[in-house]
Amino acid sequence: MPQRIWIFGGGDLEAWALEELVRDDRLVGADRGAWFLVSNGYRPELSIGDFDSVTAEEAALIRENSASYADCDAVDKDKTDLELALDWAIAERPAEIVVVGATGTRFDHTLANVQLLRKASEAGIPCRIVDARNEIRLARGGERTLVRKGPYHYVSLLPLAGEVRGITLTGFRYPLNDATLPVGSTLGVSNELLGESGVVESASGDLLVISSRLDRPSADARP
Template sequence: MSESRLFPSGQDDSPEHSVKEHGRIVIVSGGTLGSWVLDRLQPGDTLVGADRGALFLVSRGLKPSVSLGDFDSVSPEEREMIRRHSETFIDCDPVMKDWTDTEMAFEWALERQPQEIVLFGALGTRFDHSLANVFLLRKALDRGIGCCIVDACNEIRLLGPGPSMTLRKGLYDHVSLLPLTLDVRGITLTGFQYPLTDASLSIGQSLGISNVITGETGEVRIGEGYLLVIQSKDG
């Protein structure tokens, strides 16, 4: 699937337009969704619907800036409703495509260079899709764009070497750290029940599961590798 087929040339893709218009892009995909999504939306969000995620938005009276995908998980009537209630509608062949619907939406968002990308409905019953969506966090990190995956009980971020990540306790009781590379070195935790200083974790270890922020905030810093930082609560 060529990029020109996915993103028509008529759209304004200039960096100046992108930074000005897109502070936070919210992608709603077709995984597990609920009323909690509406509570997490903010004024000024640019809404992107990926396949059945677009149906979730329009059926609740929201108008996506763009709805895209192969729309193989909605009926013809639902597809037409999505088309009518979206500012831009982009569909593609369900067989002859290289990206999942969520990755298509993610690439659309990356091109606009927002300050942050938030993914709702990126986790669900299909573990292969869920894991592939977690891997998308690396693309945003490499572009210097803040990104997280959110569902009713979790917020997932990716941390690389460099600036620390500050976490707020908020809705969540637990913070878990899982290596996304074979080894993560130089892990330092401040403000946690179980602090670490210049520690290492290897992929497959569960040592980083279920830590607790002791105050209002906690700080995570690493020196080498890539680390998934998951804030969670019990359902």
């Protein structure tokens, strides 16, 4: 399997976040995401952040149980902990970056993390954000994006910023052909795949592809 880097942020994390991991995956913990890994018996390749969301005892255990530890000043920095982790991951040039713990109660952080998908895309690295019920990716203009059904029920398409033009959908219940989606339109919400996969194409603009499930499997089930 091509090498992946998983970034664990400080948002909502439970057992589901560990289900897809395989032996060769490389693990990065951002702030409290590092504590989640360490407390579940994993050794992050890198733990990075200001660690203002953990106790001093937890921070010491993170340092002790991480291959590399980067402690940043909580005030004198211009990036969130998760962006710092993403920058490191991009520099490593993996086949894919998967981000968990990027969504949660802080909507500002959630929105900022979704916007970080553009940074990975501009570097030419596939990146997706996964939480308990959603998978979020970015489809860029001029590209052909394959969307697999997997455990998800709906696929929504939303412009990241500005207008997305020339959208053509293949394999969807509600097809589009050379359509335009402006910011603020709900036309792309709650589409469905007819089979196991579909294709999203667009001529210009950045389009969020959000796959959503209605529920989560049991703790022992795999997606």
